[in-house]
Amino acid sequence: MTTVAVLVDHRDGAVTRPSLEALTLARTLGTPVAVWLGSAPAADAAALLGEYGATEVRVVDAADARVASRAAAALGAASADADVVLVISTFVTKEIATRLALATGAGVVVDAAGAELVDGKVETFQTVFAATWDVRTRIESDKAIVGIRPNTTIAAPAEAAGAATVVDVEVELPATRERITHVEAVEQGEGVPLAEAPVVVSGGRGTGGDYALVTELAELLGGAVGASRDATDEGWISHEHMVGQTGTTVTPALYVAAGISGAVHHRGGMQASGTIVCINMDPEAPIFEISDFGVVGSLFDVIPQAVARIKEHRGA
């Protein structure tokens, strides 16, 4: 019997969709238990985790879990019996996974697009080199930690879901040498966060700094707004929107690149997306090489027309 601990990502007390995706994946590997760092979840959040297959919700009320070593100790205490630990792959959870692996001897794969059990060992799949190669990795150690990317599993409730039991886990967290002296919350837009969005519409140099059309199309498609490094460097849009190897890596079902040439640094952050569409004035732009549908033209002409057509279709 394989126990799979899932580190739940939650925002303002609500379970995020990638957490439900991770629970869905966890059910294919064994029996999921949810690990919740922070003050105890509300009844509806715990119930939702149960619907997606968690048999328990293990709560560690860990103050100051922003420091990786403390979060790793909290997660470790709540997942001591787990054969597999799943986290949503982010810069922060990768540090937590690394610390937990060193404490437990577990093997780690991060940025995975999927995982399965083969002869009792966890094997993961990833795309690497700007999504030009597929790699399968086997975790040889008894305990496995996997960082899974959002949008790589379709979240679905468990068929025979029971109620999850909420359990408090007591743990003495280690003192840390580091201290966080200032935290300023990033203003979260109304839409879905970039990394989790099923649709991403990104604007680059070609926008000239005008994100009105990009935003309009993103909202129409229920997606998030992204940007290239050029655009964030220009200060046209904040760094949180940057898609690329050093910004956010996204794998939405649809990626629209408007006025983005597609330098390798950008492609590395979006090339594994489902369908890729681009609009660019330069027919030689490398983005065309990886686009399913590419338009040589001005985004200022193309986007308004596309928006009108989609609205017309929906109204019909």
Place this chain on the structure above:
Amino acid sequence: MRILVTVKHVPDLQSQRSFTEGRVTRSGDDGTMNELDENAVEAALQLVEAAGEGEVYALTVGGPDAVAAVRKALQLGVHHAIHVSDEAIADSDVFGTATVIAAAVRKVHEEAPLDLVITGMAALDGLTSMLPTALAAELDWSQATLASALSVADGEVTIERHLPDAHETLVAPLPAVVSVTDEANKPRYPNFKLIMAARKAPVAQWSLADLGVDASAVGKAGARTVVVDASPRPAKENRVKITDTGDAGTQLADFLIEKGLA
């Protein structure tokens, strides 16, 4: 101020990158210093210049070709270069690599104490970003990762980090392991004088025996993960590219509607 910077030899981003028998193909021809490590070298040089005294070491781990990475660091102005190479290191996972680097850092630290180890935020081949944390844990030093700005004063390093949900200021006592993002600075270009000097500069060559690291703890023997398959992804089929003659927006919308995406 004494700082050691870790640099990695990786395939050039613009080259055809590939795998050979489960390993990233590396060769001297199209390999280079990991681009994000240039930010680490720059951060170290700036700190030493600001302090008005100090030394910067560049350290790389890898086969014979990897020396190219520390030569590049010498061209940028680091003072000392170290190349750790040993056949037993091949196929190490991140923990094996951290064990080797930590041993090399300790060797330098014992000669004269280091204040900082600075790394890039990720290597642009694997992109896992796990090494800085693993190294800090191995050394039992404090860690300050993903710095988009950093400063050192009164025995502490202070960094700014931009995470998706918050901007943080984090303070860590020295010695510390710091990773810097590509926002931290603009790397300098090598000048002619340094390029010439870098050719002749000595590079210390260390083996596992020099570091007192047991070969069974690293390489394939010590790896907790193994690549069982690697294959190039097939190119996308049925790609469409049109030039706007007045109705491309409508065609684009119809494409999305047909695919059930709009």
